Amino acid sequence: MQMRRSSAFMIRYRSPPLLILGMLSSSTSNLNPNPKLPLTMKPTSQNPQASHLFSNSNRISQPMTLSTRCFTGSSDPIPIVPKIQSTDPKPELDDPNLLVVVSFYKFADFPDHAELRKPLKELCQELRVSGGIILAPEGINGSICGTRATVERVLAFIQSDNRLKGLRQIESPVSPEEEAIHHGHSSSSPLAAGEDAPFRWDHVRVKLKTEIVTLGMPSVSPVEKVGKYVKPREWNTLISDPDTVVIDVRNNYETRIGKFKGAVDPFTTAFREFPSWVDDQFQLEGTGGNQSELEIKDSNEITKEAESTKKKLPKQVAMYCTGGIRCEKASSFLLSKGFKEVYHLEGGILKYLEEVPKTESLWEGECFVFDKRVSVEHGLEQGTFKLCYGCKQPVSDADMEAHEWEYGVTCPHCYSSKSEEEKERARARQRQFENWGIIGGPDKGRRPTSKADIVNKNFSQSSV
Structure with a gap:
């Protein structure tokens, strides 16, 4: 079967992820002797070829081979033997080769955070733990993938510093793509890092930043003051209270x-x-309703109207985000602004979806x-949305039917905002990915090679 498939085919048929991402070596090209048969088709009496x-x-x-280049620098393949599903309904939790993904964070007074970077990175590399970690004066934030034993060793090492004890952790299932990339395929997807999980599934990255989650206000410290944690099972009662204002602190592409x-x-x-949104919405201490008459008279009519539409501080506010880190920092900010x-939500939406029945x-x-x-x-089962690699926003099946959709380039949510x-840069990136299976390839940092150049290069190599 040909490895380079059209983008339309990749999106419509949901081929096995390793084939989509170009992760299989050429030795596996005979997995499907009938290239016209969709790979998602299950064997039936009408389609015995699929069995x-x-x-x-x-x-x-069949066994697959994956490169170990991103961890070791070599291109020696390692065999990846697919797991066979057990007839026992209980999962084999004791299997030492099972991978886990753990996201974690902890706000702490951590001025010497930079000293942890080197030993932490070296330990992750030694244990073949992939993912990413952010260190900042306000604490630590990360998401890592490895076997349960290796991940627990990394987390234990982090918490050997008393300031980082009690990490807030969320464990997530490992998808086939994450598993394959963990085993050695760097940059096989242009998925970018997000605010809650600053990582890419290829190797470990340990970064130094001013904040572990960027509010733009390093002085806001959950270590000094923070809101009250609410367990997922108690969340419904709180947000059903008519005196509670519930605020989603995520971004618009998430709330959508x-x-x-x-x-x-x-x-x-x-x-x-x-x-800024909080300043615009509420009468905060020292602003809005607390202004003197002289100050109001000196302000223009637009300012007067804006101030009159601001709301008084609500009796109680309940906030939530994906994993808990953003709303924890936002709670510290609101308390500094006079909210009582x-x-x-402790553990964020993810913990809620895991613990609360649908x-x-x-x-x-x-x-x-x-x-x-x-x-x-619910249950942390994978949803229905895909990702636009042009803007890193979620797209639905309907979005992919729109004329603004171009795989790897644009979607209806970013088409009009892109020059x-x-x-064209996105198309060049997509061509690199389709030609080489990675972003960059032999052309990284150079003008993309034309198809004619590739043909001539292959012909000259075959003639040697």
């Missing part, structure tokens, strides 16, 4: 696909816009996540 493609676990039953019933959406494009009763849930839609699942539903130059 050899599926084991009982509905996965490809799902939020809690009745929640206020600030329509921010980045977390750093949240303080501030609550936030029949009892007040969540509507799906939750955007910063990994290759793109979105999740032709930006679109």
Whole structure:
């Protein structure tokens, strides 16, 4: 089967992820002797040809080889033997080779954070733990992938510093794409890092920043003051109280696909816009309703009208985000602005979807996540949304039917905001990905090679 498939085919048929991302070596090109047969088609009496493609676990039953280049610098392949689904309904939790993904964070007074970078990175590389970690004077934020034993060793090392004990952790299932990339495929997807999970599934990255989640106000410290944590099982009672104002502190591309019933959406494009939104919405201490008559007279009519529309501080505020880190910092900000009763969902939406049954849930839609699942539903099952690699926003099946949709380039949410130059750069990036299976390839940092050059190069090599 040919490895270079059209983008339309990749999106419409949901081929096995390894084939889509170009992760299989050429030795696996004979997995499907009938290239016209969609790879998602299950064997039936009408399609007996498909039976050899599926084991009982509905996965490809032949061994695959993946490169280890991103961890070791070599290109020696390592065998990846697909797991066979056990007839035992209980998962094999004791399997030492099972991968886990753990997202974690902790706000702490951590001025010497830079000293942790080198030993932490070296330990992750030694244990083959992939993902990314941010260190800042206000604490640590990260998401890592590895076997349970190796991940626990990394987390134990981090918490050996007393200031970082009690990490807030969320464990997520490992998708086939994450598993394959963890085993050695760097840059096989242009998925970018997000605010809640600053990582890429190829190697470990440990970064030094001024904040572990960017509010743009390093002086706001949850270590000094923070809102009250609310357990997922108690969340429904709180947000059903008519005296509670529920605020979603995520970005507009996240709230677009799902939020809690009745929640206020600030329509921010980045977390750093949240303080300005609060200033515009509420009569804060020292502003708005506290202005003197002289100050009001000196202000123009527009300012007067804006101040008159501001709301008084609500009796109590409940905030939430994906994993809990943004609303925790936002709660500290609101308390510094005079809000009295501030609550936030412990563990974020992810913990809520994991613990609260769908029949009892007040969540509507799906939750955007910063990994290759793109979105999740109750039980943390993978959702229905895909990702536009042009703007890193979630797209629905309807979005992909629109004329603005171009795989790897644009979608209806970013088409009008991108210049032709930006679109052409995205097309060049997509060509690199389709030609080489990675972003960059032999042409990284150079003008993209034309198809004619590739043909001539291949011909000259075959003639040697």
